[in-house]
Amino acid sequence: MSADFGKIIILTAPSGAGKTSITRYLLNKYPDRLAFSISAATRPPRGNEKDGVDYHFMSVAEFQDRIHKNEFMEWEMVYEGKYYGTLKSEMRRIWNEGKTPVLDIDVKGAIHIQQQYPENILSLFIEPPSIEELQRRLTGRGTESPESLQARVNKAAYELSFKEHFHKEIINENLEQACKDAEEAVLGFIGEG
Ligand code: 5GP
Numbered sequence: 001m002s003a004d005f006g007k008i009i010i011l012t013a014p015s016g017a018g019k020t021s022i023t024r025y026l027l028n029k030y031p032d033r034l035a036f037s038i039s040a041a042t043r044p045p046r047g048n049e050k051d052g053v054d055y056h057f058m059s060v061a062e063f064q065d066r067i068h069k070n071e072f073m074e075w076e077m078v079y080e081g082k083y084y085g086t087l088k089s090e091m092r093r094i095w096n097e098g099k100t101p102v103l104d105i106d107v108k109g110a111i112h113i114q115q116q117y118p119e120n121i122l123s124l125f126i127e128p129p130s131i132e133e134l135q136r137r138l139t140g141r142g143t144e145s146p147e148s149l150q151a152r153v154n155k156a157a158y159e160l161s162f163k164e165h166f167h168k169e170i171i172n173e174n175l176e177q178a179c180k181d182a183e184e185a186v187l188g189f190i191g192e193g
Contacts, residue, residue, distance in 0.1 A: 005120060006095035009034070009186060010103045010166075012110035013126035014156030016138040018172040022126060023104045025179040026186055033193060034186070035094040037101040040066070040075075042083045046143055056087070074105070074112045079151065084109070100190055107159040110166070122189040124182055125166035129173045131157055 009026075013019040027036055041055040042063050051057045058066075063083045067075060075085025086103060094101040103113070110123055128134040135153050138144055144152065163169050168185050172178040187193075 005117065006091070007100045007120045007122070007190060008091070008103065008113070008117070009100055009189065010105060010110045010113065010121060010123040011126060011182070012105055012107050012123065012166065013172075014107070014128060014134060014159045015152040016134045016141070016156065017126045017128040018137075018175060018178060019104055019126040021175055022124075022170075022172070022179050022182050023102055026102060026182060029183065030186075030193075033099055033190060034102050035097060035099040037086060037090050037094065037103045039090075039103075039105065040072075040083070040085045040087055042081075043079075074109045074116070076106055076109045076112070078106045078109075079148075086113070107162050111162065114165070121167075122185065123166040123168075124185060125163045125169045126178065126182075127160065127163060127169055127171045128156070129171060131160075 011019045011023050023036065027034055038052065039055055040058055040063060042058060042060050045051065045054070045057055049055065060083065063085070066072060066087070071087055071089065072085040073088050073091060075083060078084045084106065086105060086109070091101055114121055114123055128137070131153065134156055138149055138152055170178050170181045
């Protein structure tokens with residue numbers, strides 16, 4: 001993996017902090033230079049999510065098989081019983097297209113990749129203005145059961161304590177400004193092009 005290792009951009013945050021919106025903004029603005037890293041996941045698809053577009057959805061058995069075959073760059077059990085991971089093949093696919101992969105992954109996975117591959121990585125930590133605001137956003141999204149919501153809020157409070165591990169912290173008080181801040185950091189990393 002290391003010989004032809006390209007650049008990687010990681011956006012990480014507690015769930016509901018807005019990293020997916022910021023990721024989408026960057027990908028829409030620079031489609032010729034950036035590409036979304038499609039993670040593998042064992043949770044079921046939500047809403048309009050499509051296999052091979054939002055995630056590579058797979059069974060726990062397949063995921064574990066791929067762990068044993070060393071096919072993941074990183075993987076985590078993000079929520080009880082649910083695996084998520086970044087496939088090495090996904091990085092290669094994107095580098096071969098001459099683009100930089102953008103990873104929207106959880107805090108532990110992000111720390112893990114940085115430790116393993118300290119070079120050529122830009123990591124952005126997206127921070128919600130407050131835990132109360134995060135709870136409001138997750139409730140408004142309407143995708144979580146009360147138990148899942150509480151689990152995500154508890155996890156968020158814990159994850160906020162890791163923010164100093166990342167290259168840049170972006171507080172998502174105002175989404176437009178947060179997108180601009182992320183864009184500036186990304187262009188500093190991949191060049192103005
Ligand atoms: P969701 O179920 O809401 O799509 O994602 C749950 C969490 O898993 C989010 O924080 C998301 O960023 C994270 N996640 C998605 N893909 C990966 C991955 O490949 N690796 C890791 N470590 N986390 C991921």
